[in-house]
Amino acid sequence: MSSHPRQQPAVTVTRLHAMKEDGERIVMLTAYDASFARVLDAAGVDVVLVGDSLGMVVQGHDSTVPVTVDDMVYHARAVSRGLQRALLLVDMPFMSYAEPRAALANAARLMQEGGAQMVKLEGDALQVDTVRYLSERGIPVCAHLGLTPQYIHKLGGYRVQGRDEDAAAKMLADARALEAAGADLLLLECVPQGLAERITGAMGIPVIGIGAGAACDGQVLVLHDLLGVSPRLPRFARDFLAEGGSIEGAVKAYVDAVRAGAFPAEAESFS
Numbered sequence: 001m002s003s004h005p006r007q008q009p010a011v012t013v014t015r016l017h018a019m020k021e022d023g024e025r026i027v028m029l030t031a032y033d034a035s036f037a038r039v040l041d042a043a044g045v046d047v048v049l050v051g052d053s054l055g056m057v058v059q060g061h062d063s064t065v066p067v068t069v070d071d072m073v074y075h076a077r078a079v080s081r082g083l084q085r086a087l088l089l090v091d092m093p094f095m096s097y098a099e100p101r102a103a104l105a106n107a108a109r110l111m112q113e114g115g116a117q118m119v120k121l122e123g124d125a126l127q128v129d130t131v132r133y134l135s136e137r138g139i140p141v142c143a144h145l146g147l148t149p150q151y152i153h154k155l156g157g158y159r160v161q162g163r164d165e166d167a168a169a170k171m172l173a174d175a176r177a178l179e180a181a182g183a184d185l186l187l188l189e190c191v192p193q194g195l196a197e198r199i200t201g202a203m204g205i206p207v208i209g210i211g212a213g214a215a216c217d218g219q220v221l222v223l224h225d226l227l228g229v230s231p232r233l234p235r236f237a238r239d240f241l242a243e244g245g246s247i248e249g250a251v252k253a254y255v256d257a258v259r260a261g262a263f264p265a266e267a268e269s270f271s
C-alpha cells in the first residue's frame with residue numbers, strides 16, 4: 001500500500017460523479033509501476049488504471065488470461081506509491097470474481113495490499129450479483145462492457161461489439177442493470193460511437209470509453225499504445241509521443257486532448 005499520505009484534493013468517486021454532472025471530461029490512463037504513475041499523476045490524469053493489460057504489455061503474454069491476483073497486487077502496490085492525486089483503479093483478473101464471495105476476498109486484497117480505491121471487472125448483467133455484493137460492502141466497482149479481453153477465447157477475436165440492434169439493446173440493458181446493482185463507473189471498449197453515446201446519455205454514472213468515440217464522459221488508453229511502443233497500434237489509439245516530444249509531453253498532450261474533446265477523432269472511432 002501507499003507509504004505516503006495522499007495530497008488533497010485527491011480524486012474521489014464523488015468527484016468523478018460531479019465531473020459527469022458538470023460535463024467535465026474524465027482522463028484515465030494505465031500504469032504498471034511507480035515511475036510512470038508519478039508522471040501520470042503530475043500531468044493531471046484523474047484515474048490511473050492498473051489494467052490486466054499488463055499481461056500483454058509488461059509480461060509478454062498474448063492475452064490477459066494468465067494474469068493472477070498476485071500480479072495485480074504487486075503492480076497496484078507499486079503504482080499506489082507514485083500517486084498523490086489520481087484515483088487508483090485496479091483490474092480484477094481472469095476468474096478472480098467468478099462468484100461473489102471469491103470476488104470479495106480478491107477485491108479486499110487489491111484494496112488492502114494493493115491500495116486500490118476501485119476495482120474493475122468484465123462482463124454483462126451476469127455480474128450483477130457480484131457488483132451488488134461488492135458495492136454493498138463498500139467496494140467501488142467499475143463495470144467493463146463491450147470488448148471484454150478476458151473473454152477472448154469465447155469471443156474468438158478482438159472485435160467491435162454491439163454492432164447489430166439486438167446486441168446494442170442488450171448492452172444498454174446490461175449497463176442499466178450494472179448501474180442499478182451499484183456500479184460507480186462504466187467502461188466501454190470497442191463499441192460503435194453511436195451506441196456509446198446512447199449508453200452515456202442513459203447512465204447516471206460516468207462512462208469511460210476506449211475505442212468508443214468522443215461522446216463518452218471520459219477516455220482511457222493503454223500507456224504503451226499512447227507511447228507508441230506496442231507492437232501494433234490499435235485503430236482507436238494515438239501515438240502521443242510523436243506530438244508530445246517526451247514522455248511527460250505525451251501524457252500532457254493526451255490529458256489536454258481528452259479534456260478538450262479532441263481525442264478520439266472520427267478516424268479513431270467505430271461506426
Ligand code: KIV
Nearest residue numbers: 030051052053210220
Ligand atoms: O486492462 C486494461 O488495460 C484495460 C483497458 C483496455 C481499459 O482494461
